[in-house]
Amino acid sequence: MSILSKEEAKKILDRALSLSKADHVELSLSGSKGGNIRFARNNVSTAGEESTISLSISSSFGTKTGATSINEFDDASLERAVRRSEELAGFAPEDREFMPPLEQQEYVESRNFVQSTADINADYRAKVAKANLLPAREEGVIAAGFLQDGENFVARANSAGLFAYDRRTNMDFTITMRTEDGTGSGWASRDFNDANLFDPEEAARVAIDKAVASREAKAIEPGNYTVVLEPAAAIGLIGPMVRSMGARQADEGRSFLSKRGGGNRLGDKIVDSRVKIYSDPQHPIVPSNIFDGSGQAIKPMTWVENGEVKNMFYSRFWAKEKGVDPIPFPGSFVMEGGSATTEELIKSTKRGILVTRLWYIRSVDPQTLLYTGLTRDGTFYIEDGEIKYPVKNFRFNESPIIMLNNLEELGQPQRINGNMVPAMKIRDFTFTSLSDAV
């Protein structure tokens, strides 16, 4: 049994708490079960299921902490594990950044669990594979895809009286369709908390259409172009920017948000004034964690508004050092957009490139948030508001900060990789070389 109810989890945690002799103890009980199916070359290649459950015990005397964990929860095992963590604390060094356990927090109601996703089994996965393999075989393209689904729970408790419980489901699906001659490739990515929202035939259709449309791409010169980035492309640069918004790194002088002369850029305008990025654990489309690893409540938070840095992540220790409230890292984020569809963004483009996906994105310079990577699975030349022909893939070297200062227009946000990101039109996006890859 790897998934426990709130009551079952609390019972185990209460027993473990009652055994503690430490100054402080923090407990985390988590379990998961899930499965996957992978297919390639129009055949199923691998499929599997796994489940696991574990209780982590962290005991502290003063600022010295020892941790251990177990997956058996009888009284004798619990006692052995609690004693072991206490012994280990005796050998641990003092930690001047130690933070005592949090008292009970107020959590928003979780929207992370959907029964239909928890009910996914091997037959469902096989049906999803079939819904992609059959059209691929019929239309003479080659399918490769992957579905992963899971259900998990996490329960936290500590010696200061905190108890938190959350149960979550998730499913992620990606599909690549390649033409048999190897000159076209299309891709689609879908992720949900609720499996009822997933339409595998729709994803297959999108990927097949892109594969066919991207055949026999022409080479055009690399350089600076106006680009229309679909959400699946934009997330590749927006995501790393959001994840880099830690206050400590900035205060220490080693972040793109470090200020010349010291301090950070909280309150500064860093991108176009139309940019707003926020997080909300109860968002109807991208619900996410309601508490972090210490049990701290995650609340709605605005990160960028009117192009200005409104908030940055503060760990509990760094917040104490700076005399501010801690701000935990969110489980997902939302970048607001406009009302234009991707088609409308294309229509208003005189000359540009439609980018449907970015790939192998790596940091080049953390000082400027410069990233490199490539376009992939469908890149198209736009002229006079129409897609004229597919083009060969490009390598880019670009910073999301420069990119969001060159913002022309935002489209409608869509869920991608657990976040909401809009399509966007950007001028002077920097492509530095051509790639022959399809």
Next chain:
Amino acid sequence: MGAGALAFSVPIIGRAITPEEALIPVDVALKKRLSDIALNAATSKGATYADVRIGRYLNQYLFTREDRVQNVVNNESYGVGIRVIVKGTWGFAATHDVTEAGIAKAAENAVAIALANASLQDEPVQLAPVKSYGEVEWKTPIEQNAFEVPISDKIDLLLGANAAAMENGANFVNSNLFMVNEQKYFASTDGNYIDQDIHRIWPTFTVTAIDPKEGKFKTRQALSAPMGMGYEYLKGAAADKLEGPEGIIFYKDSYDFKEDATIAAKQAKEMLTAKSVDPGKYTMVLEPNHLGLTIHESVGHPLELDRVLGYEANYAGTSFATLDKWKTRDFEYGSEIVNLFADKTQAKSLGAVGYDDEGVPTKEWDLIKDGKLVNYQAIRDQAHIIGEEESHGCCYADNWSSVQFQRMPNVSLRPGKEKYSANEMIKDVEKGIFIAGRGSFSIDQQRYNFQFGGQVFYEIKDGKIVGMINDVAYQSNTQEFWNSCSKICDESDYRMFGSFFDGKGQPSQISAVSHGSSTARFDDVNVINTARNI
């Protein structure tokens, strides 16, 4: 990789244990008995082939910054993974419940999963044969088990190196020590029972120097290599050191943590005022700690047969090195002096094991010979596609809960035959750049176009290093790049680089792999300037 060959997100799974618990192995007789239960359960339900891996995966990771220990992770992950073939289709199931009942149930699950997918299969699995070896064992030949060294000694080592960096101009330093012990038991219906004990270690750090007035910062990472060794890698023996240009020390079979941290701090400070590179064509002189990553991405991954065939199309991608190019036996992957080989046997390498994760004994084979593409990396269900009668022995799973699949063996560049040192190479360069250490890396999904950075860059003019430069990245095409290789230093310069967390597959798995080479020269390579203002 796909997702990042060497992406530096550290996977931490499993349960925490005491350091002492890591030293108590699981009884081999018990593992054999449990394995037989799995194999019998699978075959009785209709499996025509089954293998079982009972794995105990131990990780000890230490994380420090400046004078503080941030975290000590001491984890064990123990469980069983069972793989079956039913009606020509693979099925896999894994469980942490290592009891007779738990294992039998997992075996039944694996069979049920295979059956659920069998109707979709029109390409039945074909396995290359393996001999029956009976009960055998293999151990990494280490001198000192890193898990036996007290954690306090390791902390002293890291904090000592941090202090040295801070005394020499660093503003911040993060240092880590990663140690892995895989205690793996493999059994299959082919009659093999293989017990292996595998050790790996990686010390590393990042030193940061800042200029708060200008709001600038620069980093320099360690020039260590992850190795298939015990704690003896941290001896820092004089015989294992090579003097590079401008005071850099390179390391062979052991590493001096404190010395490298000291040099790194001075270099990071110097970078704050070093000049920005003029973009253009340069002769590149690439030392092994840098070149290893280029080998990894532009040779290791494109020659994975599963990529070539399309099995990784949805994630890491496919490969430009297609079967039709290989079949000509004349595809010029590189210049005539380029010889790249694969192996799972090189002493002290990350890939070295006695048997792979489907019971195949390991070996060495050529991939590129005299510049020509001659072979790939293949496992049991792929060997027939390239006309081979046996697997290359490069199948791996990163955990008992992961299904094994084709992973990169060590891929290394053979040293030049003539006596030739790195310093002599620099003397022969008119306009060039010397790069040390791995930096930013990115390559397309068919492994044509790549871009690499590094840790430290020096400009070469008329045979001499004239100073440190910044903002360097080179872009090239794999075939053009390897055909521009005009010189390779001799064996005395040969050393290994490695990737501890190479990523591939869905669900993503990590793997550790080494790449040996000597310093090599590449002509007319396109260098871009990566400086920006925000």
